[in-house]
Amino acid sequence: MTATSLAEAQVIAPTSRAEAVDAFGDGSGVTVLGGGTILMPEMNYGRLRPERVLLLQNAGLSGIAHNGGSLTIGSMTTVAELEQAPEPLGTAARNVADHEIRAQATLGGNLCAPAGGSTPRGDLQAALIALGAQVKTAGKGGERTEPIEDFVAAPDGRLLLEVEFEEPKRSGYAAAHRPHAHAYTILAVCAAETPAGLRVGLSGAGRHGLRARSVEDALAGGASAADASQKALDDAQTQNDALASAWYRQRLLPILVQRALDDLGGGK
Amino acid sequence: MRLTVNGEQRELHSPPLTSLLTALREELDITSPKAGCHQGGCGACTVLVDGEARRSCLLPLAAVDGATITTVEGLGAADDLSPVQAAFDEHYAAQCGFCTSGFIMAATALIDRTPKASREEILAGLSGHVCRCTGYIKIVSAVEAAAKGDVHPDKVEPSFEPEEAAVLIPGSPA
Numbered sequence: 391m392t393a394t395s396l397a398e399a400q401v402i403a404p405t406s407r408a409e410a411v412d413a414f415g416d417g418s419g420v421t422v423l424g425g426g427t428i429l430m431p432e433m434n435y436g437r438l439r440p441e442r443v444l445l446l447q448n449a450g451l452s453g454i455a456h457n458g459g460s461l462t463i464g465s466m467t468t469v470a471e472l473e474q475a476p477e478p479l480g481t482a483a484r485n486v487a488d489h490e491i492r493a494q495a496t497l498g499g500n501l502c503a504p505a506g507g508s509t510p511r512g513d514l515q516a517a518l519i520a521l522g523a524q525v526k527t528a529g530k531g532g533e534r535t536e537p538i539e540d541f542v543a544a545p546d547g548r549l550l551l552e553v554e555f556e557e558p559k560r561s562g563y564a565a566a567h568r569p570h571a572h573a574y575t576i577l578a579v580c581a582a583e584t585p586a587g588l589r590v591g592l593s594g595a596g597r598h599g600l601r602a603r604s605v606e607d608a609l610a611g612g613a614s615a616a617d618a619s620q621k622a623l624d625d626a627q628t629q630n631d632a633l634a635s636a637w638y639r640q641r642l643l644p645i646l647v648q649r650a651l652d653d654l655g656g657g658k
Numbered sequence: 659m660r661l662t663v664n665g666e667q668r669e670l671h672s673p674p675l676t677s678l679l680t681a682l683r684e685e686l687d688i689t690s691p692k693a694g695c696h697q698g699g700c701g702a703c704t705v706l707v708d709g710e711a712r713r714s715c716l717l718p719l720a721a722v723d724g725a726t727i728t729t730v731e732g733l734g735a736a737d738d739l740s741p742v743q744a745a746f747d748e749h750y751a752a753q754c755g756f757c758t759s760g761f762i763m764a765a766t767a768l769i770d771r772t773p774k775a776s777r778e779e780i781l782a783g784l785s786g787h788v789c790r791c792t793g794y795i796k797i798v799s800a801v802e803a804a805a806k807g808d809v810h811p812d813k814v815e816p817s818f819e820p821e822e823a824a825v826l827i828p829g830s831p832a
Contacts, residue, residue, distance in 0.1 A: 397673035401720045423718070430716045431697035434677055443675065445720055488786025490711050490764065491698060571785040572699045 394439055403445040407551065410449040414549040416530040420444050422549065424466060424496035427487075428503050428511070444549075446498070451551060459557045465498030465550040472497065472514070477561040478580040482517035482593075485578070488571040497553065501525070501538070502545045504597075509631045513575045515542050515599025517563075519591030520580035523555040539591075539601040558582035562654030564646040566594075566634075576634045577642055579622075579650040590650070594634075595643060596627035605647055619647035659723045663688065664732025674720035679703040681719050682729065690730035690759040694788075701787030704760040705729050711767035730759045733766065742766050742804045744811040749800035753791035761787050765801040775805045 404410040414420055421440035423429050424447075432438035452466035454475070461476065470492040472483035486492055486500070501518070503511040515538070523538040527548035538553065565578035577594040579602075588609055590602040602625045608618035622643050628636040659670045663686060672681040677696070682688045682705070694700035696715045703714045706728035734740040739747065742765045752758040761784065768775055768783040775783065780801050789797060803809055 395673075396675045399673070399675055401674045401718075403720065423721075426716050426718060426721060427698055427713075430677060430718065433675055433718075434680075434696040434715060440675075443720075445718075447721055487698075488701075489768075489783050490701070490704065490713060490786055491716075493710060494712060494716060 396433060396439065399440050400442045401445055402442065403447070404449045407450050410444065410446060410451065411528040411533075411549060411551075413444055414528060417547040417549065422446060422498075422502070424499040424502075425468065425494040427491055427495040428499055451498075452496075460554060461557065462552050462554045463497055464552050465496065465501075467497045468493055469495045469497065469500065469514070476521075476557045478520060478563040478582060479514065479517040481563045482514050482578065482580065485565060485568070485575065486513050491572070498550045501542055501553070502550055509574050509633055510594050510597055510629075511574050512542065512599055513578060513593055516578050516580040516591035516593035518553060518555065519599050519601045520561070520582040520584075520589045521555040521558060521591075522582070522584040522586055522589050523553045525553050526551045539599065542598040556585050558584050560654050562650040562652070564649035564653060566642060566646070573633060577639055577646055579643070579646040581647075581650040581654045583654065588654075590622070590647065592622065592626065592643070595622075595625070595639065597629070600625055600627065602626075602647065609651075615648055615651040619644040619651065622647045659719050661722065661724070662726040664728060670719060672719055675718045677715045678705070678707075678717040678719060678722055678727070679714035682714060682727070688729055688731055692756050692759055694756065694760075699786075699788070700757070700760070701764065701784075702757050702760040704763045704787070706763055706767060709767070709770065711764045728763070730762055733762070739811050740766065741807070741809045741811065742769065742801070745800040745804035745809045746797075748810060749796050749803060751793065751796045751800035753789075753793045757787060757789045757791075761789070761797055761801075765804065768801070769805050773805070775801075777802055780805065 402413045404413050419441045422444045446466050451464040453464045455462045469483050469486045500512050500514045518538045524535050525538050525541045526535045527550050529548040560583045562581040566576040575594050580591045590605045592600045592602055602622045604621035604624040605618045608621045628639040630636050661668050670681050672685050679691055682691055691705050691714050692702035694702035698713045698716045704711050705714045707725050734743050742762050
């Protein structure tokens with residue numbers, strides 16, 4: 391059932407993680423509101439009339455915890471708080487929108503946002519995929535932990551609690567320059583040497599962030615960076631949208647992959 | 659929901675998912691935050707929430723219950739402008755004026771968190787604000803002057819009585 395008026399929506403504001411998990415249940419009929427930067431326009435324009443809204447700002451889900459070389463980041467942590475996070479996440483966070491939006495937008499929103507219209511969102515996804523992050527979620531069947539690339543492909547019905555990753559030994563980042571502060575990234579590529587090996591993540595190459603396994607496999611097999619970069623096209627699901635054409639992205643992608651790998655060479 | 663708006667306690671009755679922008683303009687009749695795009699992309703609705711610049715169109719009322727809100731109405735009066743307001747006047751930083759409230763609130767917060775902000779920091783800090791008259795040079799110069807404390811509020815003379823201006827354009831959404 392869909393409510394027809396904003397006034398009819400039930401707003402629930404849990405004050406603890408346990409309350410949030412309980413209120414979310416199996417997620418049916420629940421709209422989760424993190425920072426609001428993506429959902430509020432939908433409501434302002436009448437495209438979304440939620441039945442039940444879960445307001446998470448006081449649910450104790452924000453903050454960055456360091457534990458040795460490992461970081462655990464709560465889903466309500468703002469993008470602004472991630473600006474100083476380990477690379478390539480810090481750079482990806484600094485490239486999101488402008489100061490005021492970053493101070494309100496959350497990690498969870500960035501990872502759960504569906505493609506808007508036909509524009510891919512989720513600028514942080516490439517970085518976290520490259521970092522080999524694991525996400526902890528709640529929902530039907532209780533809590534579970536899974537690789538981030540699996541989660542962003544099918545986030546529905548899950549309440550994102552936190553993201554965890556090991557600091558990488560080296561990292562690289564390359565992205566198409568955005569024409570305006572508020573445009574989503576046309577294409578961004580992140581690379582990181584994690585304890586489990588070299589990983590490459592893509593934002594803007596499909597409707598959600600993608601892991602460029604073909605590039606990783608080629609590099610592991612001894613291919614040059616130039617040859618491995620071409621393999622990214624095997625992993626991409628590029629589409630035409632308001633920001634760029636699939637044609638343009640396919641030509642840009644190998645170049646950005648190579649730049650990210652070059653950046654990795656000299657990067658920390 | 660209860661808010662402190664420009665120093666006054668206000669109780670609001672709009673539904674909890676109404677944007678703060680709509681509630682300010684339509685329930686409280688506070689019209690300096692402008693309704694430009696309703697999606698966070700223009701910056702014209704920027705207000706201070708507990709001292710930090712936020713897009714009022716992107717905040718549901720339920721998320722700001724108990725917060726302290728400041729709009730241009732709460733910054734200064736026509737004969738007692740805030741430093742940023744005075745700098746905008748001195749540098750002719752407003753043309754049509756639609757973006758001005760948002761720029762002034764964002765610049766006020768920017769100078770508060772980065773005193774003596776450089777031109778580069780100002781450009782980065784205000785990058786989410788759009789001026790369709792394209793008067794950016796004068797806006798940035800005004801903010802730069804305010805950041806340096808190079809403002810002269812005593813030189814500013816109110817050019818009109820606000821009551822008169824309201825009569826000039828009857829029915830204007832201000």
